[in-house]
Amino acid sequence: MKGLAAMKASARREEILKYLQAHQTGYTAELCRELDVSAMTIRRDFEVMAGQGLVTLIRGGAALNHGTSVVYSLKLRQTHLPLEKQRIAQRCADMVCEGNSVFIDCGSTAERIGEALRGKKNITVLTNSLDTAQVLSTAKGIKLIMVPGEFNEAIRGFTGLLTTDFIQRFRIDYIFLGANGIDASHGMTVPDYADAETKRVLIRQSRHVIVAADHAKLGSSYFEIVARLPEIEAIVTDSDADETIVQELRADGTEVILV
Structure with missing residues (x-):
């Protein structure tokens, strides 16, 4: 050293x-x-x-x-595995068709999904992420809806009762969720309870629930359980994911897409 x-x-x-x-x-x-x-x-x-x-x-x-309640700053997470996150984001963006409504969650991978969607036309994007809203603020052909709430500095987004009340007004085609951890025993988990509750409401309002998570998130678990695997349609992760963990996640019927 x-x-x-x-x-x-x-x-x-x-x-x-x-x-x-x-x-x-x-x-x-x-x-x-x-x-x-x-x-x-x-x-x-x-x-x-x-x-x-x-x-x-x-x-x-x-x-x-x-520990399960620790969350690192978003600025730090934005610099981790950038190429893998870019591939994950592009695969998620490829799922979206003209006319779809999309919700983009907070997080470093989710922000890249916003970047990958910039070329889409005639879609509606809702987000509670300050950074994703900034990315999409000048995108042509995209109707952007900023979701309100109490600002959460750790995730650079909005959560809380105002957020969940607003979300329940909409029916969403695709939700792209960021996860701090995901494993076969606990499903998708995060350290922050307000973030977890916001995600749970989003899942109830969405037709297709997609978790975008790089391989470092697989096999980890955190304080709050957001969703069990049967509630998740697909997990998009990178090709460096541990094969054993991937098979465990697929065992309950959740699709795992490697990019």
């Missing part, structure tokens, strides 16, 4: 994260030696990572956050 002093901060923090995943806790003095950087640099990295939800600051260092 030596020689990272001149590397970009993002690359250095990736190395710090790998260290924490192996040791759970990292101290500033240790990481100074490992990375050959100053204590000030390590402390600054820890502060950034704490803001992303990755670590909790402790005396002299930081401890890795983990």
